[in-house]
Amino acid sequence: MSVFQHRQSAHCESGVMASLLTHAGLPMSEPMAFGLASGLAFAYLPIVKLSGMPLIAYRMPPRHLIKTLSKRLGARLHSRTFGNPEQGRRELDAALDAGRLAGLQSSVFWLPYFPPEMRFHFNAHNLLAYGREGNEYLISDPVFEQPMRCAAEDLQKARFAKGALAAKGLMYWLDDVPLEQDWDRLIRKSVLATTRILDGMPLPWIGIRGIQHLADRVARLDPAQAKYNRLYLTHIVRMQEEIGTGGAGFRFMYASFLQEAGEKLGDASLGEASARLTAIGDEWRQFASACVRASRSKSEAPNFAPIADSLRGIALQERALMKELEAWAKRKG
Amino acid sequence: MKLDEVPQDHSSTYGGHSKLVYAVDASGHYQRAQSDGWEPEAYATQLAVAELEAHEAEARGAWQRGEASPLKCLMYRYRLDEPALGQITGLWQWRIRRHFRAEVYRRLPASILARYAEAFGLPLEELLGYQKDLA
Numbered sequence: 001m002s003v004f005q006h007r008q009s010a011h012c013e014s015g016v017m018a019s020l021l022t023h024a025g026l027p028m029s030e031p032m033a034f035g036l037a038s039g040l041a042f043a044y045l046p047i048v049k050l051s052g053m054p055l056i057a058y059r060m061p062p063r064h065l066i067k068t069l070s071k072r073l074g075a076r077l078h079s080r081t082f083g084n085p086e087q088g089r090r091e092l093d094a095a096l097d098a099g100r101l102a103g104l105q106s107s108v109f110w111l112p113y114f115p116p117e118m119r120f121h122f123n124a125h126n127l128l129a130y131g132r133e134g135n136e137y138l139i140s141d142p143v144f145e146q147p148m149r150c151a152a153e154d155l156q157k158a159r160f161a162k163g164a165l166a167a168k169g170l171m172y173w174l175d176d177v178p179l180e181q182d183w184d185r186l187i188r189k190s191v192l193a194t195t196r197i198l199d200g201m202p203l204p205w206i207g208i209r210g211i212q213h214l215a216d217r218v219a220r221l222d223p224a225q226a227k228y229n230r231l232y233l234t235h236i237v238r239m240q241e242e243i244g245t246g247g248a249g250f251r252f253m254y255a256s257f258l259q260e261a262g263e264k265l266g267d268a269s270l271g272e273a274s275a276r277l278t279a280i281g282d283e284w285r286q287f288a289s290a291c292v293r294a295s296r297s298k299s300e301a302p303n304f305a306p307i308a309d310s311l312r313g314i315a316l317q318e319r320a321l322m323k324e325l326e327a328w329a330k331r332k333g
Numbered sequence: 334m335k336l337d338e339v340p341q342d343h344s345s346t347y348g349g350h351s352k353l354v355y356a357v358d359a360s361g362h363y364q365r366a367q368s369d370g371w372e373p374e375a376y377a378t379q380l381a382v383a384e385l386e387a388h389e390a391e392a393r394g395a396w397q398r399g400e401a402s403p404l405k406c407l408m409y410r411y412r413l414d415e416p417a418l419g420q421i422t423g424l425w426q427w428r429i430r431r432h433f434r435a436e437v438y439r440r441l442p443a444s445i446l447a448r449y450a451e452a453f454g455l456p457l458e459e460l461l462g463y464q465k466d467l468a
Contacts, residue, residue, distance in 0.1 A: 008365075010353045031355065031363070051381070051414055109412065110454065115348020117382055120412055145351055145367070157454065163421040231384065234377035241374040244352065247334055252355040256363035278357060282334060292373035295380070 004101060004130040006140040006147045010246030010253055012126040013065045014039060015142025016103045019128055023101055024177040026073070030142075030246075035257025036186055037069035038193040040250055044210040044217075053232065056214065056239040058249030060197070062124035062165060066103070070174060072186060079172035085160040088169030089152070092129060095173065096137075102129045105170035107161035113141070113148045122243070123165040129155075143244045187261045192329035194254075195322040208322070211315040219308035223301045233291040233307075240288055248288075251281035269328055273321060280317050287311060335359075336366055344370025346378040385409050402438030403463045404429070404449060411453045422448040439467050 004023060007030075009015025014034040021028040034040070041060045048055040060068075070077035082088035095102045108114055108122045130147075131138040137155050139148040150158075159169045198207040205213055214236070221229045239249075246253035255277035262270030287310050294302045334356045351367035358364050389409035395401035408418050419426045424445075431437050432445075441464070443457065450457040 008353045008367075010355065049416060051385075051417075115346065115350060117346040117348065117378055121417055143352065161421075162423075162452075163417055230380065234380045237373060237377040238381060241371065242378055247354040247356070252334060252363075256355045259363050274363075275361060278334070285334065289373050292376050296376070 004128075004140065007142075008145050009142035009244075011059075011244045011250070012142050013062065014253070016126045016128055017065055017069050019140060019142065020101060020103060020174050021069075021073070021075075021177060024075075024174055026177050026179055026181070029256075029260060031253050031256035032260055033069055034065065034250070034253050035194075035261060036072060036190045037065040038190045038197060039065050040194050040254045041197050042207055042210045042249075044205045044214050046205070050235075053235040056236055058240060058245060058251075062105075066126075066172060072190065073178065073181060075177040076175040077172060078175060079170060081168035081170050082160075083168070085156060085169060088159060088171065089156055092137075092171055093132065095171070096129060096132050100173055103127075103172040104129055104155075104159060105167035106155070106158040107163075107167070108158075110154060110158035110161055111141075111150065112154050113139075113144070113150065118242075121161075121163060123161055123163055123167055183261075183264055187265060188329045191258075191261075191325050195326040195329065199319050199322040208315050208319045211311060211318070215308040215311035215315065218304050218311065221304050223304075229302070229304075230295040233295045237288045237291050240284065248281035248284035251277055251284055255281060269324075273325055273328070276317075276321055280314060280321070283310065283314050283317070287314065336364060339366045339368050340371040341368060342370040342372040342375065344372065344375035344378075346370070346375045385412055396435075399435060399467065402433050402435050402467070403460075404438065405433045407449070407453050407455070413452070418452060421452040424448065435467050439464050 007015070007019060009018065009030045011030070011034065014030045014037070017037070018028045018030045018033040021033065039059050041057065043057045044054060045057070046054040066077065066079075080091065082091070092102055092104070104127055105123070106125050106127060108125045109119045111125070127142065128140040129137050130140055135152050136149045137152065139150050139155075141148050159167055161167070201207050201209070203209065218233075221232065223229070241247070241249070255274045258270045258274035258277060262268065262274065287307065290307050290310065294304065294307060334354070336356045336358050339354055339356050347370050351369045354366055354368050355363055356366045389406055392401065392406035392409055396403045396406050408414070413421070415426045415429055418429055422429070432441060443461065446460040447457050450460050
């Protein structure tokens with residue numbers, strides 16, 4: 001088997017899948033893996049609380065990329081979780097000794113190579129193990145520049161951390177990756193799915209409606225609750241930027257996918273869609289800056305209306321773009 | 334975002350690492366680019382960390398004065414809150430809140446303390462030792 005090449009990614013799950021596929025002989029960029037798996041989304045989930053704040057997601061839930069991408073490409077995905085942690089360790093060792101790459105789901109908090117300020121209890125991080133030496137595993141963690149090493153006990157603790165989204169030692173790998181793909185069909189199918197996720201769900205918290213819902217929440221913040229407002233607004237920023245999204249809550253990554261897909265198919269309309277999404281992404285970044293400015297301001301009555309309006313503007317632009325992409329995906333094909 | 338707009342704000346929250354972002358070059362072509370920090374993002378991260386640290390300091394004070402058990406302080410130190418600690422230990426939150434009381438903590442059996450020890454990644458002996466300190 002060829003030597004494994006680590007490649008830095010913006011996001012863990014798309015990075016692991018891009019690396020697994022590339023290693024299996026199907027060259028795949030991270031944005032391509034993200035786009036073909038229809039990873040882009042928006043969701044505002046007030047029931048799921050993270051340190052008392054609603055979950056705000058800019059992408060599909062964990063494991064969606066892994067499952068959807070392997071299915072669409074026709075690759076065989078093996079995945080296993082373990083009731084017994086010791087067995088999980090043995091199976092990982094056996095896979096690595098057989099020369100396989102192993103995708104692993106783990107907690108961020110228990111990985112010692114993460115910077116202290118980034119260590120939060122998020123259990124759905126993804127990384128690749130590609131070998132072991134003595135008591136250490138050789139780790140390709142997609143969000144880092146270089147390959148990492150991790151002591152066996154630490155990795156074990158991270159794989160079997162309990163709590164929300166517990167990984168239960170999830171380990172996965174790909175077999176039989178077809179190297180011939182019908183790119184035109186794949187791209188249309190995945191773009192169509194994204195337009196439905198973002199603007200075809202009759203639910204007030206998902207997609208464009210979810211963005212509008214968030215705008216309403218921001219507009220209705222009580223200026224008297226300065227501390228809560230600060231935590232709420234910066235929480236949005238963290239969900240959008242801190243948790244490896246490639247900038248602007250995955251919008252730049254998806255725009256990069258649209259551009260690459262357009263070049264692959266020789267279709268200029270995807271290139272135009274990419275440029276428009278880049279502009280929308282820039283507005284998401286400005287929105288994040290405005291949230292932080294409002295959190296910092298010492299003035300008595302911060303005005304949240306302009307921030308909410310900028311979000312509503314973003315929502316309408318994304319809706320218009322999704323309508324055009326939907327029409328494109330349904331054309332010929 | 335253009336390549337020359339990719340922020341390089343040397344944020345301490347990145348711990349000396351760089352993140353990968355996607356940005357367009359002068360001809361509108363997407364490139365991979367590294368960013369060693371973005372100030373608004375770092376502010377948001379630091380605010381969340383400071384919030385936890387403030388909770389921790391308050392709980393540590395109550396513990397040192399003998400008014401509370403160490404569990405609340407440790408919970409914040411290990412970046413957890415009551416719902417998260419409940420999920421990890423498998424204990425109801427009302428039980429956890431009860432265990433925050435010094436006199437209740439003092440009498441907790443080792444089997445319960447072991448669940449907290451695992452959640453915090455601490456040796457059980459340490460939590461048992463705190464029991465004696467409170468006595």
